[in-house]
Amino acid sequence: MRRTARLLPLVLTAATLIPLQHNDSDASYQEIPLDGPTVQARTKPFGMAAVTWPEGTRNVTAKIRVERDGQWTDWESLSVEDEHGPDPLVPEGIERGGTEPLWVGNATGVQASAVTDTGTTIAGAKVVLIQPGVLASDADEPSAQSVEPAASRAPYPMPLMVSRKRWGADERLRTHNGAACARPKYTTTVLAAFVHHTADRNDYTRTQVPAMVRAMYAYHVKSRGWCDLGYNFLVDRFGRVFEGRYGGAQLPVLGAHTAAFNSNSFGVALIGNFEKAAPPAAMLESTARVIAWKLDANYRSPLATITLDGSRLHTVSGHRDTKATACPGTQLYNKLGWLKQRVNTLMSGSFSTPIYQYARKLGFRNIGQPFWGEHRTRTGYATYFATRDVFYSVASGTHSTAGAFRTRFRRLGAGSARLGLPITEAYRVPGGSRQKFQRGWLVWDRRTRQVHLVYGRAS
Structure with a gap:
C-alpha cells in the first residue's frame, strides 16, 4: 500500500479557509495551510489550484486531486518549476516557492499533498485555490490578421494579440506587493527568447483561456510574491497570443520567467503540458510569429548564439537550457530546431531595413x-x-x-x-x-x- 494511502487527511470546514480579496472579474482567492503531509477540504468553487511553500525549500513533491460534481478526480502531480523570478522590485521576504498552477475547471473540494524527497512535511506550505470568474469578453474572438512572410515587409509585423485589457487583467493587482511594482522595469534590449510551457492541462476550451490567464496572474502575484504575471507572452493551443507582463509588448519589459536570465530576454509560455503531448501546429506557428516579430525588430538572428549572465546560449532557447528543469517539456523542446528555422524564414533570413x-x-x-x-x-x-x-x-x-x-x-x-x-x-x-x-x-x-x-x- 502506498504511503499516502495510510495518511489520515486533515478535514477542514469552509470556516477555516482564508478568503482574500475579490476583484472586478469576480475572482476569489483561498489559501489552506498544509501543516501535515496531506490536507482535504470542501471549499468555495475554484478553477485553478497550486501549492506554495517558503522560499528556499528544495526537492518538493506535490500532488493534488479535486472534487467536481460530487466525484473525486484521480491524483495529479504538480510540476515544480521553482526558479522563474526573482522580481527585483518586490521587498525581501515576500516571494515564495511553488508549483506551476493547474487548471481544474469548476471544483468544490480539494485534497493535496506536499513533502520533500525525504518524506518530511514542509512548514508553512499552503494550498492555493483561485476562482478567476467569468467575463462577458471571455467568449470574444480577435479578428483575423494576415502576417504571412514577405521579404518586402520589414520589420516583421507584430502579430495579432489579446491585450491585458481584453483578457481582463485587474491592474490594481500590480500594487499588491508594493507600490514599486506598479511601474514596470525595463531591460537594456532584447537579445534572446526563452520558450516555456505552463505545465497545465491540454484539454481546455477556447472560452476558458482568458480565465486561465487571469488565474495565473493572481497566482504569480498573490502566491509567488511577484510584481505581475511572470511571462511576457502566452500562446494557447488554438494559436492565440496573449499579452503577459505589463509595460508595453513592444518594449524590453523585464519579466520573471527564467531567473538570472530574465534581463535582456523575453519569455513566451505555451499554455499546456508538452512533456508527452506534442504542441499543436497552430500553437507553434503563433509562437514563431511572436519570436520573429521581437527578434527582427531588435536585429537578432534566431540562428545565432549570445552571452547572458556569463552563459553561452542560443538566441531561441528553452527554459531547460538554463537549469535542470523539465520545462518546456520534451515534445516542445524537440521542436526548438523547427521553431528557429521557421522564425528565420519569417524574418527573411537577414536584416535589410x-x-x-x-x-x-x-x-x-x-x-x-x-x-x-x-x-x-x-x-x-x-x-x-x-x-x-x-x-x-x-x-x-x-x-x-x-x-x-x-x-x-x-x-x-x-x-x-x-x-x-x-x-x-x-x-x-x-x-x-x-x-x-x-x-x-x-x-x-x-x-x-x-x-x-x-x-x-x-x-
Whole structure:
C-alpha cells in the first residue's frame, strides 16, 4: 500500500479557509495551510489550484486531486518549476516557492499533498485555490490578421494579440506587493527568447483561456510574491497570443520567467503540458510569429548564439537550457530546431531595413542597442537606440535625433505629423545648432540652453 494511502487527511470546514480579496472579474482567492503531509477540504468553487511553500525549500513533491460534481478526480502531480523570478522590485521576504498552477475547471473540494524527497512535511506550505470568474469578453474572438512572410515587409509585423485589457487583467493587482511594482522595469534590449510551457492541462476550451490567464496572474502575484504575471507572452493551443507582463509588448519589459536570465530576454509560455503531448501546429506557428516579430525588430538572428549572465546560449532557447528543469517539456523542446528555422524564414533570413543599415553606418558602439525595436509610426518607421532615435520614410530618408533634439522631438510625439520627420542630422549654426525636419526646425540656443520649435517649410 502506498504511503499516502495510510495518511489520515486533515478535514477542514469552509470556516477555516482564508478568503482574500475579490476583484472586478469576480475572482476569489483561498489559501489552506498544509501543516501535515496531506490536507482535504470542501471549499468555495475554484478553477485553478497550486501549492506554495517558503522560499528556499528544495526537492518538493506535490500532488493534488479535486472534487467536481460530487466525484473525486484521480491524483495529479504538480510540476515544480521553482526558479522563474526573482522580481527585483518586490521587498525581501515576500516571494515564495511553488508549483506551476493547474487548471481544474469548476471544483468544490480539494485534497493535496506536499513533502520533500525525504518524506518530511514542509512548514508553512499552503494550498492555493483561485476562482478567476467569468467575463462577458471571455467568449470574444480577435479578428483575423494576415502576417504571412514577405521579404518586402520589414520589420516583421507584430502579430495579432489579446491585450491585458481584453483578457481582463485587474491592474490594481500590480500594487499588491508594493507600490514599486506598479511601474514596470525595463531591460537594456532584447537579445534572446526563452520558450516555456505552463505545465497545465491540454484539454481546455477556447472560452476558458482568458480565465486561465487571469488565474495565473493572481497566482504569480498573490502566491509567488511577484510584481505581475511572470511571462511576457502566452500562446494557447488554438494559436492565440496573449499579452503577459505589463509595460508595453513592444518594449524590453523585464519579466520573471527564467531567473538570472530574465534581463535582456523575453519569455513566451505555451499554455499546456508538452512533456508527452506534442504542441499543436497552430500553437507553434503563433509562437514563431511572436519570436520573429521581437527578434527582427531588435536585429537578432534566431540562428545565432549570445552571452547572458556569463552563459553561452542560443538566441531561441528553452527554459531547460538554463537549469535542470523539465520545462518546456520534451515534445516542445524537440521542436526548438523547427521553431528557429521557421522564425528565420519569417524574418527573411537577414536584416535589410534602411534603419538597420543606417545604424550600422553610425556604429552600434556609438548609438547603443535597440531599446524600442523597429516599429511603424504615423509617418514611417523608427527604432529607439540607447543614445539616438533613428527614423525612416520614403519622403524623408533615414536620419536620427540625439541629445536635446531627441528629448524635444519625443515630447512632440516622435513622428509628429505637423513637424514631420528629420531630413538632416543636427548641424551647427552661429549661436547654437539646428536640425531640419520636413515642416520646420528644432533650434538649440547656446545662450538659453533651450530648444525652440520653428514651423515652416524646410529648405
